[in-house]
Amino acid sequence: MAIRAADSIFETLIDEIMAGQMVPGEPLVEQTLAEQFGVSRTPVREALHRLEQACLAERGARRAFVVRRMAPEDLEELFEATGEIESTLAALAAKRMSEIKRRKLETVLDEGDACDDPAAYSEINSRFHEIIKSGARNSILASTLDELNLRTLAWRAANFREDSRRLASSRVEHRGITQAILSQDAASARRQMCSHVASSYIVLSDILARRSPDRGGPEF
Amino acid sequence: MAIRAADSIFETLIDEIMAGQMVPGEPLVEQTLAEQFGVSRTPVREALHRLEQACLAERGARRAFVVRRMAPEDLEELFEATGEIESTLAALAAKRMSEIKRRKLETVLDEGDACDDPAAYSEINSRFHEIIKSGARNSILASTLDELNLRTLAWRAANFREDSRRLASSRVEHRGITQAILSQDAASARRQMCSHVASSYIVLSDILARRSPDRGGPEF
DNA sequence: TAGCTTTCTATTGTATACATGTCACTGCAA
């Protein structure tokens, strides 16, 4: 029982959703998954319930689980919530980030400036946000952000990859946030982080609108 | 299957924790609970896993579930997180609360001023916060706050009841928050809500410190 | 007696069978 079947199934399903292999609306049937994973329904069942609690699965027809769909309003709320929480973390980080972490933040910022490869930049980008998250020293808010990001990333995976045009403006925004944190300006850090998250959302929803301009009420 | 056994057990356990009937550290054994509820282990098991995810239960000796204990640091983080989220909701409410809700908020404020009974005031107090929460129009942040409040209230239930001396100052703070929201001053609403939550935490931790002044690292 | 190993038991993890509910589909009647 070193590693529980239910845990690994849960992780695997998340990974598959993240990789875009499981698209929203796709059915998640206990029996079928049990056969695929070579276990009984019991651990699968637990994994599905956890997915539901993480808002990555929902109930479809006949009470069956399906990969969660998101309406545009939901998405808007999700990005707003993500932005607000990460802004709060940025504000807290500005007040109490350690000297070591401040230096790390600067280092990562420079690495980002020197980087042109979108894939590598994406990794640097997540390190940037990771430092701020841990620098805020509030594990509850940090895990709340993680949960929201899970949902955000799942949605992105199902819809499209990051737009490379965002890279340049993202760099500028990172610089602004970093300066605010380093000068311990909590209000400015909050404001800039909020618009940073918001602008990435605007780009995404923009792409989406162009992809399906005629649909009345699209569900993702 | 209209109401699932797992659901009602989950709710019941939460209620018992909230009522202070189950104190932190108390064991939650599947078999025992199953007999008490007159069901099999299966739905109990699901309820316990959900409690764990809600941070109301944790693993004790022999992997057994126990009602979650909280160290002072955890508590501090919890109150900080609660304050930050509710502040965010207050700020959003200041920007976008409907006219109807604004009037409701004023009404509730007046009711609070006219009320001397602590029990009745407690009910008015929760209505006050409820209006702000819904006025922010972000269900994700709202449910996040709900989850955190669950943990906060569970801790309070296990430790002590609300201090009646808080009543007077709470009224003043509510007035300030209301004015900020009505005048659509998001920053002020955020600031005041943050200190409102913080001050209730200060009172509580103060009482606690007096109750056990000599313990090195108390766990609740 | 300290430290290690073994055993033993309480408790959870998993498998499987059966129960139950929901929805779709069919067939009949108006």
Add this chain to the structure above:
DNA sequence: TTGCAGTGACATGTATACAATAGAAAGCTA
């Protein structure tokens, strides 16, 4: 053709038996 009731299948909900693990306690050895 439309509405509705009956029926059936599919998927989850629950019960129960068995497996596995992690501590604790006992015993063994140096």
